[in-house]
Amino acid sequence: MQPKSSIVHLPVYQPGKSIEAVKRELGLERIIKLASNENPFGCSDKAKQAIQQEIENTSLYPDGAAVAVTEAVAKYLDVQPNQVIFGAGSDEIILMICRAFLVPGDEHIIADQTFPQYKHNADIEGAVTVEIPLRDGTHDLEAMLAAVNERTKIVWICNPNNPTGTIISQAELDRFMERVPGHVLVVLDEAYCEYVMDDSFPDSLKLISQYNNVISLRTFSKIYGLASLRIGYGIGHPDVIHLINQVREPFNTTRYAQAAALAAVQDQAFIADCREKNAAGIKYIEQQLERLQLTSFPAHGNFIMVDVGRPAVDMFDALLRRGIITRAGHKKYPNHLRITVGSQEQNEAMIQALESALAEYKVTS
Numbered sequence: 001m002q003p004k005s006s007i008v009h010l011p012v013y014q015p016g017k018s019i020e021a022v023k024r025e026l027g028l029e030r031i032i033k034l035a036s037n038e039n040p041f042g043c044s045d046k047a048k049q050a051i052q053q054e055i056e057n058t059s060l061y062p063d064g065a066a067v068a069v070t071e072a073v074a075k076y077l078d079v080q081p082n083q084v085i086f087g088a089g090s091d092e093i094i095l096m097i098c099r100a101f102l103v104p105g106d107e108h109i110i111a112d113q114t115f116p117q118y119k120h121n122a123d124i125e126g127a128v129t130v131e132i133p134l135r136d137g138t139h140d141l142e143a144m145l146a147a148v149n150e151r152t153k154i155v156w157i158c159n160p161n162n163p164t165g166t167i168i169s170q171a172e173l174d175r176f177m178e179r180v181p182g183h184v185l186v187v188l189d190e191a192y193c194e195y196v197m198d199d200s201f202p203d204s205l206k207l208i209s210q211y212n213n214v215i216s217l218r219t220f221s222k223i224y225g226l227a228s229l230r231i232g233y234g235i236g237h238p239d240v241i242h243l244i245n246q247v248r249e250p251f252n253t254t255r256y257a258q259a260a261a262l263a264a265v266q267d268q269a270f271i272a273d274c275r276e277k278n279a280a281g282i283k284y285i286e287q288q289l290e291r292l293q294l295t296s297f298p299a300h301g302n303f304i305m306v307d308v309g310r311p312a313v314d315m316f317d318a319l320l321r322r323g324i325i326t327r328a329g330h331k332k333y334p335n336h337l338r339i340t341v342g343s344q345e346q347n348e349a350m351i352q353a354l355e356s357a358l359a360e361y362k363v364t365s
């Protein structure tokens, strides 16, 4: 066999440990998963009802163009339906963008610690990745701009950035967009934008109305709490959306996902409530980290990147033994754990476990 040379060295994606696996391996009763930035409050009841109603149509293909949910989301965002495209999670939109734009030898620009799927999908297409170091955990847009050349096809800006949780401001993004050449597609991955409360956070929809080379990626997996259904979307100029539609699989999102997303976007009271609870959770965790003399990056999403002052893989294990699943293994930040903001009860249990793990290390070191 002769697979693409660009894929033969790619690792198979390793998901975080599942709750069931940890229970089994460690014989623990209570496991709290704070590793994948899922919504601790579930999803809207209206979304659950919509899924149940859709069960009757299980034998029927979904609407490939996802017309109803596209119209609902376009109406909510006050854009035109031809400016919105749906995918099996925003992961699939990332895949489709790479498929539509990149050929071997093209360049694309990412931060040196960001969401891994940009590089993964660009690698498959044989593109060359240019990594620009984060500064203080934040995208360095000036350096990213300086790295643009005639071979550059895409610049990826994850805002808030996963895993650091930092944001770039409207002013920074405006200056970037004014100068980035029109042959470059700027992808704003805004998977956590609904959580952001900082006034300086960019209004990407305004940029989309001004520039045809920018797309915002959003998802129903995070604050909307529909991660299992795999549905996300992109918003951009109709021309960009059309290009991505040309490589889309005919039935890429399911009936359940479309029905649930349609109901979920119309229940903004649930979203506002989750945003408030998350903000309170961040405040609580930051206060507790200060008490434990640990520092963290400014958290704008539903996760917090904490410097645990020692190899994070060790602290990951120590927390796992205490029933808390977190995320370590960030190459630029080997001493940082990414911890999802949970419910208040989960956050308290996490802090208790962290304090106990830190005490264990004090005794042994």
Ligand SMILES: *Cc1c(COP(=O)(O)O)cnc(C)c1O
Residues within 6 Å of the ligand: 037, 088, 089, 090, 091, 092, 115, 158, 161, 162, 189, 191, 218, 219, 220, 221, 222, 227, 230, 231, 232
């Ligand atoms: C979770 C996440 C996504 C993708 O989520 P989907 O479940 O595929 O919609 C995209 N970007 C970032 C930064 C994420 O954290």
